[in-house]
Amino acid sequence: MPVTVTDPAELDLSRYVRPGDTVVWGQACGEPLTLTEALMAQRAAIGGFRCFLGIPASRTVRPEHGDVVEFVSYCGSGGNKKLYSAGVLDVVPSHYSTLPQLLSDGSLRADVVLLQVAPADADGRYSLGMADDYVSAAIPGARVVIAEVNDQVPRTPGDWMPTAADFDVVVPTSRPPAELPAREVPEQTRRIAERVAGLIDDGSTLQFGIGALPEAVLAQLADRTDLGVHSGLLNDAAADLMAAGVITNARKSVDRGRSVTGLLMGSRRLFQFADGNPSIQLRGTRYTHDPSVLAAQDRLVAINSAVEVDLTGQINAEVAGGQYVGAVGGAVDFLRGAARSFGGKPIVALPAVAGGASKIVGRLSGPVSTARCDAGFVVTEYGVADLRGQPLKVRQERMLAIAHPDQRPALEAAIDNAGVLV
Incomplete structure (x- = not known):
């Protein structure tokens, strides 16, 4: 004992x-x-x-x-x-x-x-x-x-x-657990969320990361039916959709009827909803991020963020301004899982500009966290670039179209100077 x-x-x-x-x-x-x-x-x-x-x-x-x-x-x-x-x-x-x-x-x-x-x-x-x-x-x-x-x-x-x-x-x-309450959603984030939400069909199973953007996406899904959850985390916004009957997990091909997650990440509202709730199941990372489990989950939509994305689809999710601010994390696990899922959609969403700098770039300023071969949909407030199976020149065109209009001339000049980016 x-x-x-x-x-x-x-x-x-x-x-x-x-x-x-x-x-x-x-x-x-x-x-x-x-x-x-x-x-x-x-x-x-x-x-x-x-x-x-x-x-x-x-x-x-x-x-x-x-x-x-x-x-x-x-x-x-x-x-x-x-x-x-x-x-x-x-x-x-x-x-x-x-x-x-x-x-x-x-x-x-x-x-x-x-x-x-x-x-x-x-x-x-x-x-x-x-x-x-x-x-x-x-x-x-x-x-x-x-x-x-x-x-x-x-x-x-x-x-x-x-x-x-x-x-x-x-x-x-006996003490209150640590909380991570939802934050106020800026207008730019809301516009990005609307674009992402437009890619999510009824019956989809969702994976989402931490932060205001995933919560804003979930807030746009009140009119969907029979959504599911298989995610590294569960937040307040997901609990709200479960309580409203939007997330039912009824059409999941794996773990039907249950929201599967590795951890609860939110406020007391989430904790009270999860207490004794049989429709939520905590699982270990060996299961939540298992590639065979993810691939077997039909209509898996993976929603992840990034620091910057280049014109060919390479993604930096780790370093900004020389500081380590993110992670490799589970993005590649879920993006690959969604790509293999029947009807799945691997999505990376980010603002076109932040702090006056373009987040769609000719060359990454940090490491390649996700290779361009794993890129699926890239979403900004200006649109959606579907890079799946596309050659480099088409990728450049589609990424330019979702960059901030003021940044496009400089990006076009980078292409003219370097040709097809390699």
């Missing part, structure tokens, strides 16, 4: 975390706040160790913690931007589908896993509540698993429902 620490103030993590260890916890709303706050507060007593971070929804981890802790992540999103700018975060450019292997027995193998779970039911089964995602893959190989049992975490049906035997330490708490 696990050790139970009834008073979190008495939790001494130096008994469990050793110098040189790698510590992993659930990202975003799945962060076990009591445990991560204690870990940062006790870092000096523990000695140097490494933490693998996902997208943060809290301000628990700060640049000053880099005095002892080595931080590594798959992304530069959210609060990770400050860590990266301060020089205390390193980034592993990784497809999301490969994270489970890296965390279980690869270069990022977890020694200690910190979990946030909902209390056990009558059968002694806990719920991962907010996040299965990649964190469950890290558990089998870990030396220590510490569970924060929070009675304010929703009990969400999942693929894996642990028992006390799966934990080494249990810390009961």
Whole structure:
């Protein structure tokens, strides 16, 4: 049986975390706040160790913690931007589908896993509540698993429902989980969302990423019927469509009747909707991003964003202005899955301009996160470019047509000077 620490103030993590260890916890709303706050507060007593971070929804981890802790992540999103700018975060450019292997027995193998779970039911089964995602893959190989049992975490049906035997330490708490509420949608984003929504038919199964754009797309779908969800995350906007009967999952070819997701990423409204809801199922990354599962899902529409796209369809989703702000993440996994899906649509959406600079470019200013051979639909507020199966010259023409009108002359000049971009 696990050790139970009834008073979190008495939790001494130096008994469990050793110098040189790698510590992993659930990202975003799945962060076990009591445990991560204690870990940062006790870092000096523990000695140097490494933490693998996902997208943060809290301000628990700060640049000053880099005095002892080595931080590594798959992304530069959210609060990770400050860590990266301060020089205390390193980034592993990784497809999301490969994270489970890296965390279980690869270069990022977890020694200690910190979990946030909902209390056990009558059968002694806990719920991962907010996040299965990649964190469950890290558990089998870990030396220590510490569970924060929070009675304010929703009990969400999942693929894996642990028992006390799966934990080494249990810390009961009662506190609101971290939230990522929806943000106000700018007019430019709304126009892009309208273009994307025009590509989504009744009966489609949706994948969507984090941020205002996916939420704005979902807000445009109230008149659709029998949509489904198979996505790395579930947000407030998706919960609203489920409550309204728009998302029913009735026409999914895989996991019919259920919205499958790796984690909940939203506000208390989402958490309350998910609590005990049998139409939502948490699954691990090995399933949510499995190429065979995605390909078998008919009419899979993958909606992802980018920092910039060049005139041939190469996509940079990682670096802007020399700063690491995004990720390779699950975009390629889902774009390829949607491309193989019967009736599927791989979509990348972005503004034509941001901060006065064109996001449709002659040459990428950062890395190629997604190769042009994986490009499908590229959407801006000025239109939709279908690049599927198109040669380079046609791609250039279609990408020019969705660039900002003021930027098109410079892009045309780049083509005249370089010919077909290679």
